[in-house]
Amino acid sequence: MLLKRLLIFSCILFSHLDLPAQQVEVVNFKTLEKRFTQENDTTYIVNFFASWCAPCLKEIPDFQAFATQHQHEKMQLLFVSLDFKKELQTALLPVIEKYGITQPVFLLDEPNADKWINAIDRKWSGAIPATLFVNRKKKTHKLFSHSFTADTLLKTYKSI
Amino acid sequence: MKPEIKIFKLPLFLVAVLFVGMSFLPGSKKVVQDFSLKNVDGTSVSLKNYPNAKGFIVVFTCNHCPFAKLYPPRLNALNEKYAKLGVPLLAISSTDTITYEEDTYGLMVEKAQREKFNFPYLFDGEQRVAKDFGAQKTPHAFVIWKENKKWVVKYNGAIDDNGMEPEQVENRYVEQAVDALLAGKPVAVKETKSIGCQIIMRK
Numbered sequence: 294m295l296l297k298r299l300l301i302f303s304c305i306l307f308s309h310l311d312l313p314a315q316q317v318e319v320v321n322f323k324t325l326e327k328r329f330t331q332e333n334d335t336t337y338i339v340n341f342f343a344s345w346c347a348p349c350l351k352e353i354p355d356f357q358a359f360a361t362q363h364q365h366e367k368m369q370l371l372f373v374s375l376d377f378k379k380e381l382q383t384a385l386l387p388v389i390e391k392y393g394i395t396q397p398v399f400l401l402d403e404p405n406a407d408k409w410i411n412a413i414d415r416k417w418s419g420a421i422p423a424t425l426f427v428n429r430k431k432k433t434h435k436l437f438s439h440s441f442t443a444d445t446l447l448k449t450y451k452s453i
Numbered sequence: 454m455k456p457e458i459k460i461f462k463l464p465l466f467l468v469a470v471l472f473v474g475m476s477f478l479p480g481s482k483k484v485v486q487d488f489s490l491k492n493v494d495g496t497s498v499s500l501k502n503y504p505n506a507k508g509f510i511v512v513f514t515c516n517h518c519p520f521a522k523l524y525p526p527r528l529n530a531l532n533e534k535y536a537k538l539g540v541p542l543l544a545i546s547s548t549d550t551i552t553y554e555e556d557t558y559g560l561m562v563e564k565a566q567r568e569k570f571n572f573p574y575l576f577d578g579e580q581r582v583a584k585d586f587g588a589q590k591t592p593h594a595f596v597i598w599k600e601n602k603k604w605v606v607k608y609n610g611a612i613d614d615n616g617m618e619p620e621q622v623e624n625r626y627v628e629q630a631v632d633a634l635l636a637g638k639p640v641a642v643k644e645t646k647s648i649g650c651q652i653i654m655r656k
Contacts, residue, residue, distance in 0.1 A: 345519040346650060347552065375648050377519070377617055404621065405614040410646035420590035420651035438589075438651070 316389065317374070317381060319400045322409035328371065328399070334430035335367045336453050341423045343375045344384040348440050349422040353392045355443040359450070360396055368450070372398045375421060426453050483606040485597055488582045490545065490575035491558070493565040498543065498573045500604060507539040508598040508634060510627055512612065513588040515548040516564050517555040518650035521591040523616045525568045531612075531627060532572040540596075540631050542572045547583035548591065549653045583652050590649030596630045596640070607634060610645030 320328075329337035340356055342349035353372075360370040372394060376385045381400055389398060403409055410419045414436035417423060423438045426449065433453050441449070487500040500509065510531055514521040532542035548556040558576045565574045577583055586595055586606070596608040608630035613622045630640045 343519075343648075348651065348653065404617055405623075406647045407611060407614060407645040410648075417646070418589035418593070419646045419648045421648065422651065 316394075317385060317398045317400050319378060319381070319402050322401065322403050322412065325373065325399055325401055326412065329369075329425070329427050330429060332429050333367075334428065335369050336431075336433070336450065337425075337427040338368065338370045338450070339373055339425040339427065340370065341373050341375060341421050341425070343421060344380070344388045345376070346421050350388065350392070352422060352440050352442070353394070355441060355446055357392065357394065357396070358443065359446050363450070370396045372396055374398060374400045376400060378402050426450070428453055482600075483587075484603045485586050485595075485606060487604070488577075488585070490577055490582065492573045492575055493558075493562045493570070494573075498575055503541060505539055506541060506599070508596060508607070508631070509604075510535060510540060510542040510631065511586065511595045511597060512542065512544045513547055513583060513586070513591055513593040513595075513652065514544050515546045515553070515556045515591045515650070516560055517548065517553045518591045520616050520647070520649050523619075524592055524612055525570065527612060527619065529569070529571050534628075535631055536572075538631075538635060540635070544570070544572055544574045545577050545582055545588075546574065546591075547577040547580045547588060547652050548650070549580070549655055550578065551655070552653055580652070580654055584654065588652055590651050592647075592649055593652075594627050596627060596634065598634050607640050608643055611647035614645075616647070 329339050338356075340352075342353065344350070356370060356372075360368070374385050378400060385398075385400060388394075401409075406419055410417055413425060417436050417438055420438055422440050423436060424441060425434070425436045427434050431453065435453075437449065489497050489499045492498045500506070503509075512524075512528060514524065514528075528542060528544060535542065546556055546561055550557045558578070561574055561576060564570075587609075588595070592612060594608070594610065594612045595606055597604045598607045608626065610626060612625075612627050614624040614626065615622045624642070626642055626645050629642065633640045
């Protein structure tokens, strides 16, 4: 009986691991920052979103398409989810699946946003959607606190 | 006639931009204007309705935003504590109701009843008050104080430093600001940042 339960339990456990769970890395800000502040000439596009943010979800397909079109360039798209950690399975993973997100997704686990929002940009209030463009070689570090369309995304990328 | 109007408008626009820009310079005071907004009980609410208020806690919030949803019990507690000390709390919803149907007036009425709001929950359908305050997201709290018959912003930002886990809160920013002002002291932390749902301004 116990063995059976254990078997069912592990089935449930592993079936979850089969989902794109590995794709989401739960990180603190320090770890996340390292990911897009590497000293190279890659342009990092860091999109802050959450499963509960409707305008964020609306722009995901444009970001995805953009990343596919420019995948051979020195460009890396990173999705940073501000979902609540306890809702990773129930809210974030379904979004990743629905939109077929293939780019890296991080869940930022920092309860006190006041500590890291200023490190991204002092003028940012913390409202999402927001997208950060970083290119260390070009000394670019720009945050845009608004939604993007395919058109404005391309224009902004080209201006970097 | 038309070109003349254009020439006249441009400098005026520049002055307006400069003026808005200056109001955010460190050391300068941001002043907000009184307003008249419809409360969930059908009445109109203005700051001038509170002749004895020393200040207000104004929280831009809404129905739909998950971060805003974490706070109603804490807003009730704030109003419970500070209204009797002359600093009532007013909640304002300025979210675009075209984008978020959940934020329409009827549903605000329902939410206020269901969650037993002990404070006014005001509908800023034209988003004028949000623009005047510079409210960016929900929740976005402001502490304003009466100085020479004007309403001066003394604090803006997060309500406290942990939305998700109220029991883990270390800094109650709004309370700290109000306590300081009631004691006649300067506010130590004048601005904080927090995640929230952007108040999308209708163009």
